Amino acid sequence: MSKDAHVGPPLWLLAELTYECPLHCAYCSNPTDLGKREDELTTEAWLDVLTQARELGSVQLGFSGGEPLLRKDLETLVEHGRQSGFYTNLITSGIGLTEKRIKQLKAAGLDHIQISFQAADPELNDAIAGRGKAFDQKLKMAEIVKSEGYPMVLNFVISRQNIEQIPQILELSCQLNADYVELATAQYYGWAFDNRDHLLPTQQQLRHAEATVNGFRDQQDNAGPQFIFVTPDYYEDRPKACMNGWASTFLTITPDGSALPCHSAKILPLDFPNVTEKTIADIWHKDFSFNHFRGESWMPQPCQSCDEKEKDFGGCRCQAFMLTGDMNRTDPVCSKSDDHHLITEAIEQAKNPTAPLKHRKRVADIALMKL
Amino acid sequence: MTHAPNVPKMNTLFRLQFEKAQGCFVLLYPEGMVKLNDSAAEILQQIDGLTSVDEIQHQLQQKFPQAGDIRDDIEEFLATAQAKRWISYV
Ligand code: SF4
Ligand code: SF4
Numbered sequence: 001m002s003k004d005a006h007v008g009p010p011l012w013l014l015a016e017l018t019y020e021c022p023l024h025c026a027y028c029s030n031p032t033d034l035g036k037r038e039d040e041l042t043t044e045a046w047l048d049v050l051t052q053a054r055e056l057g058s059v060q061l062g063f064s065g066g067e068p069l070l071r072k073d074l075e076t077l078v079e080h081g082r083q084s085g086f087y088t089n090l091i092t093s094g095i096g097l098t099e100k101r102i103k104q105l106k107a108a109g110l111d112h113i114q115i116s117f118q119a120a121d122p123e124l125n126d127a128i129a130g131r132g133k134a135f136d137q138k139l140k141m142a143e144i145v146k147s148e149g150y151p152m153v154l155n156f157v158i159s160r161q162n163i164e165q166i167p168q169i170l171e172l173s174c175q176l177n178a179d180y181v182e183l184a185t186a187q188y189y190g191w192a193f194d195n196r197d198h199l200l201p202t203q204q205q206l207r208h209a210e211a212t213v214n215g216f217r218d219q220q221d222n223a224g225p226q227f228i229f230v231t232p233d234y235y236e237d238r239p240k241a242c243m244n245g246w247a248s249t250f251l252t253i254t255p256d257g258s259a260l261p262c263h264s265a266k267i268l269p270l271d272f273p274n275v276t277e278k279t280i281a282d283i284w285h286k287d288f289s290f291n292h293f294r295g296e297s298w299m300p301q302p303c304q305s306c307d308e309k310e311k312d313f314g315g316c317r318c319q320a321f322m323l324t325g326d327m328n329r330t331d332p333v334c335s336k337s338d339d340h341h342l343i344t345e346a347i348e349q350a351k352n353p354t355a356p357l358k359h360r361k362r363v364a365d366i367a368l369m370k371l
Numbered sequence: 372m373t374h375a376p377n378v379p380k381m382n383t384l385f386r387l388q389f390e391k392a393q394g395c396f397v398l399l400y401p402e403g404m405v406k407l408n409d410s411a412a413e414i415l416q417q418i419d420g421l422t423s424v425d426e427i428q429h430q431l432q433q434k435f436p437q438a439g440d441i442r443d444d445i446e447e448f449l450a451t452a453q454a455k456r457w458i459s460y461v
Contacts, residue, residue, distance in 0.1 A: 009392050011404065057392025059404055087386060087399035111386065112401040151384040153401050179384055180401060 007294065009057025010251035010284055013086075014263060015046065017074070018255050019066040022095045024130030024359040025118065026195040027157050027186040030066065031266055039256040043073040045276060047080050049253055052280040054084040058251065061086035066255070069096040075108045082109030089114060091155075094138040095131070102144050113145045114153040119161075120168035128161050130359045142176050153180045154225075158209065159199035160350075166209045170216050173225045183213060184230040189264040191360045193322055196346065197353035203235050234343055238308065239315025239331035246293035246317065251284065259283045261290055264318045268327050293317055300328055302336045378461040379427075379449060380420035385457050387415050398457060414448055420461055424449065 019034040041049070050061065061081045068074055069092055081088045090105065094115045102113070117138055118128035125135035146152045154176065156162070156169055166183070173181040185206070188196045201209070213229045233240050243250045247261040257275045260266055270289040273282075284290060292298065296309060303314040315331020323332045323342045332339035381387070386399045387407075396412035398405045407415065413434070417427040428445055432438070452458045 057390075059390060059392075059397070059399065060402060062402070085388065087401075087404070089402055111399075114401065149383065151401050 007285065008248065010053060010247075010249065010280075011058060012060045012062070012250045013050075013053045013058040014062045014064060014250065014252040015049070015068075015077070016064055016066065016252060016254050016263065017046070017068040017071045017077075020070045021065060021067040021093065021360070022070075022131060023067070023093050023134065024361055025128060025157070026161075026191060026357050026359050027128075027159050027199055028191040028360040029187060029189040029264060030360070031190050031264075032194065034066075035254075035256055040071075041253075041255065041257045041275070043076060045257065046073070046077050049257075049275050049280065050077065050081050050084060050086070053251065054081075054086060056281055056284060059085070059087060060089065062089045062091055064091040067093055067096060069101070075104050078105055078110045079108040082111070087111050092116070093129075093134075094141040095134060097137075097141045099144050102141070102148055102150075106148050106150070110150070112151050112153060114155055115142050115145065116155045116157065117169075117172075118157070120165045120172045124162060124165065139176075142178075146177055151180070152176065152178045153182070154178045155182045155184065158183050158185045158201070160201045160205065161199065163201045163205050163209050166212045167216075170213070170227070173227070178225040180228065181225045182228050182230065183209075184228075185232040187232065188234075188322075189318060191358065194355075194358055197350045197355065198357045200232065200234060200347065200350040202351070203347075206231055206235060233333045234347060236333060237335040239312050239319070239333040241312045242316035242319075242331075245313045247284070247290040248294070251280070259287075259290075261293075262318065267318060268321055270327075298328065300330060302334075303330050306336065378421065378423045379418050379452075379458045380461050381415070381418055381458055382456055387412075410444065411448055411452075414445055415452070415457070418458060 018037070018040055019030050020037060063074065063077065068090060078088050088109065088111045090110055090113045092113060092115060115138055117125060119125040122135035126132050142152065142154070154173055169183065185201065186192045186199045192199060210229055210231065213227055217227055243262045250262060252260040252263045253275060254260060254266065258266060258272050259275055259280070260272055266272065270292060272289050273287045275283070278287070296304070299309060299314050303309050315333055317327050319333065320329045320331050321327035324339050329339060330337040332342045334340065384400050388397060388399060390397045393406055396407045396415070398407060413431060414427065417430055424445065428442055431441060431445070449458065
């Protein structure tokens with residue numbers, strides 16, 4: 001049976017150019033196996049990916065990673081993306097950015113730069129990022145980004161490490177004249193899943209943080225940054241509508257050219273196609289992995305007979321897999337799921353972490369450090 | 372009704388463009404997209420930071436003579452667009 005009748009285009013194309021990164025955030029959602037730099041796609045391959053995706057109807061293009069600035073061909077890719085009609089977004093840690101590069105990117109047609117911050121002061125920021133002077137560099141770059149006329153979007157990943165700083169974060173965002181500010185609680189994928197016990201805030205912390213943001217918003221009077229607060233679904237009764245539905249809107253291409261319906265799907269026991277072997281149209285419309293969780297026929301109970309299945313599509317496949325070991329099950333976040341106790345247990349366990357916090361590092365780097 | 376020389380201009384955060392795959396005009400902004408209906412797209416296309424609301428009305432009236440009085444529609448849309456920060460006034 002074809003599930004393809006109503007599949008729209010992959011509106012959102014996320015180009016993960018490299019998993020290399022100068023920072024070591026413990027909340028990083030990159031895979032814990034970071035792959036090899038030699039396996040990264042060539043410039044030509046990326047240009048071809050952009051052309052094909054645009055023809056298929058993609059319109060938002062995100063350059064991310066890792067740290068996309070580490071690719072010397074970033075400007076070339078931006079230029080091609082912009083000229084083909086994409087809205088081009090650069091998602092960066094700000095490390096490796098210079099005034100010159102900000103201007104070059106602007107000339108290449110880059111529409112928007114999103115800089116991530118780890119906290120509102122140098123001490124905490126650099127401790128979370130695992131690198132000295134990171135905060136000062138980010139601050140400087142944020143100012144130049146703004147003065148070059150880019151929309152300024154800041155992203156703070158919120159975790160137990162920085163959740164007590166919400167008032168200072170709001171203040172810093174105003175000082176920097178940000179247009180949008182995402183306060184997104186860490187999602188537990190990749191490194192963040194291994195570090196969950198250290199990252200997951202308590203429900204009380206979250207309520208407090210959200211109330212602080214709401215209070216601030218109320219007195220903003222439609223001026224200043226727009227704050228977007230994203231809570232982790234661990235404290236919800238219903239799962240998030242993951243990726244707006246499997247392979248409905250989002251297409252991620254990883255550094256080595258794997259095509260995924262979401263940036264974390266590589267962990268699933270499915271064979272994902274590679275852009276060096278198949279066209280984007282074939283991947284999007286025909287590949288087994290992309291069709292696998294489209295529609296409703298794959299759904300288990302209780303989702304199959306649930307009247308909310310069009311709202312959340314049964315939740316996140318990766319979360320189901322990571323928590324239950326079976327990607328076909330209902331997302332355990334759902335209170336109707338037989339596995340919901342896994343979430344309650346995770347929340348309990350996070351109160352007393354047993355394993356040490358693991359900063360994101362390459363296995364090879366760790367081996368070197370031990371020498 | 373105000374007929375002051377109020378001149379709307381696009382918020383530079385937003386980019387107006389025709390999307391073939393959607394068959395309509397869209398507004399693009401950081402990590403997002405809004406699809407526009409035909410009249411919204413017609414109005415936004417007239418906005419250049421120089422043309423006043425009166426002039427926009429006049430131009431659209433000439434382009435669509437059969438549409439009748441469109442002043443209220445234009446003002447209503449501009450109010451929405453301003454609330455959504457797509458436009459501001461010069
Ligand atoms: S989360 Fe931190 S370590 Fe991971 S890619 Fe982003 S900046 Fe680098
Ligand atoms: S049972 Fe399934 S479809 Fe129903 S609310 Fe829970 S996750 Fe969503």
